[in-house]
Amino acid sequence: MGQRIVRVIKKLSSDLISDLIHDEIAAVVIESYYPAHLCDLLSNNILRSQDIDPYTHEVVEDDALLQKYFGVDRIGIPFNSTYNVANPEKINEYYREASVQIERLRAYCEHFLSPIDKLRLELDELFIPGATVAHFQNKKMLAGIVRISKAEQSYLSALEPHFDALPPKYAELDAQLAANIYLKVPDVGGELEIWDIPALTPFTQAPEQWRAVLPAPIKIKPKQGDLVIFNCRKPHAICAFLGEDRITTQMFMGYQLEKPLLLWN
Numbered sequence: 001m002g003q004r005i006v007r008v009i010k011k012l013s014s015d016l017i018s019d020l021i022h023d024e025i026a027a028v029v030i031e032s033y034y035p036a037h038l039c040d041l042l043s044n045n046i047l048r049s050q051d052i053d054p055y056t057h058e059v060v061e062d063d064a065l066l067q068k069y070f071g072v073d074r075i076g077i078p079f080n081s082t083y084n085v086a087n088p089e090k091i092n093e094y095y096r097e098a099s100v101q102i103e104r105l106r107a108y109c110e111h112f113l114s115p116i117d118k119l120r121l122e123l124d125e126l127f128i129p130g131a132t133v134a135h136f137q138n139k140k141m142l143a144g145i146v147r148i149s150k151a152e153q154s155y156l157s158a159l160e161p162h163f164d165a166l167p168p169k170y171a172e173l174d175a176q177l178a179a180n181i182y183l184k185v186p187d188v189g190g191e192l193e194i195w196d197i198p199a200l201t202p203f204t205q206a207p208e209q210w211r212a213v214l215p216a217p218i219k220i221k222p223k224q225g226d227l228v229i230f231n232c233r234k235p236h237a238i239c240a241f242l243g244e245d246r247i248t249t250q251m252f253m254g255y256q257l258e259k260p261l262l263l264w265n
């Protein structure tokens with residue numbers, strides 16, 4: 001087996017995206033993708049935001065779909081928070097807020113190119129046949145959520161791995177990747193752990209004490225400004241950390257054969 005984490009400086013390529021999609025590699029780290037001074041500008045504006053809410057992940061337990069909090073807060077509404085919600089107003093709110101959050105992230109960048117916009121442009125330029133904001137329900141989605149975690153609650157993300165897989169009723173994806181750009185990172189801990197096993201299908205119920213039955217994970221310690229893209233249908237977790245907040249901006253990338261990459265949160 002070749003090298004499963006590829007590190008490059010600054011430049012993303014179409015081959016790296018293809019290698020991730022086809023599981024030739026488990027993760028790619030583009031070092032110094034977004035400049036440090038803009039990461040600082042963006043983080044400072046994020047920490048002053050009045051729009052921070054808890055981020056929850058969907059998990060299956062006893063055949064029921066539940067939303068669980070792992071100590072991560074967010075700016076922007078993730079689509080997964082609408083999965084098991086009957087109230088159509090919640091779904092409308094997601095779509096209403098999508099463009100608001102896209103604009104908000106741009107405003108936090110104070111006219112500089114946002115890290116998500118940079119990535120969206122580059123994916124479209126590099127990848128044949130391009131990349132576009134997803135519209136699974138014929139409405140444009142959010143692409144570019146902000147996630148903020150604090151040291152005191154960081155153990156919650158570390159306890160058990162999770163994975164992200166779009167339910168097929170929205171789109172049958174051949175692969176799902178997650179792209180994270182690290183705007184602020186703690187000195188101690190906060191590594192991304194990825195268990196390099198075959199990608200899981202949506203609604204897989206994870207065993208209790210999942211860590212104990214998984215092989216040793218790959219660990220990536222992101223530095224400020226790094227972009228990390230990985231297959232988020234593999235189990236992953238964020239290690240507990242000390243010190244400064246950990247702030248990322250993130251989006252999912254869905255792949256279907258010969259179609260543009262679909263971007264969303």
Ligand SMILES: O=C(O)CCC(=O)C(=O)O
Nearest residue numbers: 164178180192232248250
């Ligand atoms: O913050 C990270 O390092 C990973 C975030 C994550 O869990 C994801 O993108 O699915």
